Amino acid sequence: MHFSFPGLLWALGLLAIPIIIHLFYFRRYKQVYFTNVRFLKELVEETSHRNKLKNLLILACRLLAFAALIFAFAQPFFKDQKMATARHKAVSIFIDNSWSMNSSSSEGSLFIKAKKSAFDIIQAYSEFDKFQIVTHELSGKQTQLYSKPEALTALEAVVQGSTVNSFSKIVKKQQQALSGADGFEKEIFIISDFQKSITDPILDTFQTNIKINLYPLVGVKEANIAIDTAYFINPAILKNQNNQLLYTLKNYGHEDVENIKFSYSIQGQEYPVQGINLKSGKTVTDTLNINISSSGPQKLILKIADFPVQFDDQYYLSFQAEEEIKVLVIHNKKPPTNLLQALQSIPYFKSQLQDVGAITYGNFKDYRLIILSDLQIVSSGLADELKKTLQNGTNIFVFPAENLKDGYASLQSSIRLPGLTNFTISKKEVGSIIYESGLFDDVFMTKKSNIKLPIVSSSYQFTGNSFNEPLLKFKDGSSYVIRYASDNGFVYVSSSSADPEINSLSKNAEIFLPLLFKASVSGKNTSVSAYTLGIDQIIQLPVKENVTLKDNTVRCKGPEEFITSARLAPGVINIEMFDQLKKSGIYDAYNQDQLLGTLAFNENRKESPMEFVPKDELQKYFGENTIIIDPDNVGNLTASLKDTRDKQSLWWFLILAGLLFLIFESLLIRYWKNK
Structure with a gap:
């Protein structure tokens, strides 16, 4: 027999106290004077023997009840060799290797403690058992089952990384590996700080025949400031211009922070920014003016000084800085003077005219925007090249000529240009700007009701393409200018000619200039990466x-x-x-x-909130039958697991025996009357 808490057996010595009390009680006697005591003496002796027997039985019941309770608290058990060796084990161990495990503990970082705990778990099993070592990477090699020496080697190779996965996904991966271990008794261990952002219910996917053990690690509560995101307001980044960068900082801690050191670097050159104050749980969003001195590929790094959680203290962006925005205007013999003047009035725009009869197709890739101005016919060759340039991320703006017949059929087949039908010569006024499109979001501070809008003397109606997005509409509700996505670019289409005698758009700088600018810099194929x-x-x-x-x-x-x-x-x-x-x-x-x-x-910002699931709430996510192993209550993890797995515990038998002895004592006192 073995005991889980043998130190409690010293309490058996206290059983001497009731024995001593009873012995002194038995020695008490009382003198009674009678003239003839022969018959009385026989009666007294008989009664005394009965009372002594009753008291001895009561004493025995009490001693046995207290002894049973003391043995129960010492938790005796027998080593069950049959249980220990009947079936081999397949054990899956997850080690949380995310950045949140950098938190401090009494044994160093939580990550170091997690690896040591995993080592202790492996040592608790035999050489015939199989092991899976799992981390947040969930890589292909982590699906295989190792022998004990191989598992220890795999554990040694575990390092911290950036990948973060939810526990439902992790447990699913563990179950998949264990499902191939036929004939093995299956068990899962999860060693983690159980951050709230990745702890989700696994009950829908968990197999009930697999025993799951949670080993929650708790570190020092850390504060954290993070750069959540950053991006340029305009997708076109220009050399020697103040390019506005929008960034967001958040304080995930429970204390206000003042004068956070903030800086950024471009191509390795450091630039300090004024310190930032940030209240607990709050977010600040602000802009930086980034001035780039050279064109070409650029590397931008935002930095804050925050300790000890540092994985989210830097934000990286790369982008292409341009010296100018090139726009190509393709016309038919008559250059669109007003359109050209509008383009030249936009800073850093460089426009070029080409007649439809003398186009240089090889240079299409150099332009941000290609404008087709009043072309009667678009050849199949030109349509094919426009298709290629859309694939390269260049945008196209189409101003149709009057009285078209089938001149744009090639465009309709190659770039899905909507049909231009119902040409009418009549005055129509533009009635509304579609702010919901997002194109004019940052153009107007408020939605103006008195803004002067274009007027046309002839126009088409759009048909066919269901993906059209209206940008401006006539007062009758029909579309004036639309756009739609095509490959890696956008196609903008006007329902009227670019001729200022027909369409007053080019005379309306308040609408036309922002429209041209946005048509040039918008696109799905942006040069900014993060x-x-x-x-x-x-x-x-x-x-x-x-x-x-x-x-x-x-x-x-x-x-x-x-x-x-x-x-x-x-x-x-x-x-x-x-x-x-x-x-x-x-x-x-x-x-x-x-x-x-x-x-x-x-780095993934999913772990930036330093909030964790309390130990007493883990079963809500993993199920009521989940075993929670509290590190604070476990001395030697290896020995504890061996004892739990291999022993036949007797403590509950002893509790039952103690109750039976107390019941028997009560019956003796109640029904055995003294005489």
């Missing part, structure tokens, strides 16, 4: 030149260097990151020695 580790697995890198990838791979060079798979698509290269990327930062992407572009990757 991706998230573990979430953005396939990256679309815009390219404007014909590229031939060697072995369909791209070499990425930054905080670490690796080669990853890539696939060519029209206008972009799809770079497959998956589990190749481990560290945040800015990477240069190369095709052999040719620089394709730069990519910025940030």
